[in-house]
Amino acid sequence: MTLFLRNEKNETILDIDLYEKEDYIELNSTVCIEPYSKLLLEVFSEDSKKAAKLIKKFDELQELRGWLWEVYFLGGKNTNKEFYNVLKAVKEMLKKVADEYNLYYVED
Numbered sequence: 001m002t003l004f005l006r007n008e009k010n011e012t013i014l015d016i017d018l019y020e021k022e023d024y025i026e027l028n029s030t031v032c033i034e035p036y037s038k039l040l041l042e043v044f045s046e047d048s049k050k051a052a053k054l055i056k057k058f059d060e061l062q063e064l065r066g067w068l069w070e071v072y073f074l075g076g077k078n079t080n081k082e083f084y085n086v087l088k089a090v091k092e093m094l095k096k097v098a099d100e101y102n103l104y105y106v107e108d
Helices: 033-046 050-060 066-071 080-100
Strands: 002-006 012-020 026-033 104-107
Touching: 002 066, 002 080, 012 033, 012 050, 012 080, 026 066, 026 080, 033 050, 033 104, 050 080, 066 080, 080 104
Parallel strands: none
Antiparallel strands: 002 012, 002 104, 012 026
């Protein structure tokens, strides 16, 4: 499944692929530099503290693969049985960011 955060021009700012491999879940997260940078400049022009939070949040989103392996499955086993629970957790993160920065959450 592919999850996106997009701006009002339908430009992808964040692209996440969450999928099942043979017997485990994999996740790839990509921040698209140009639309992200435009968003950052827009937010920074309004509020530098909010821009600092945006930088931190997108850095965390870029590192979601690490979160999957080092936080979510810490002490547990990464199995396909957890796919929908991981999907739910990632969706919640993205929807929160979308609400905070007037972005759109999209699934494909």
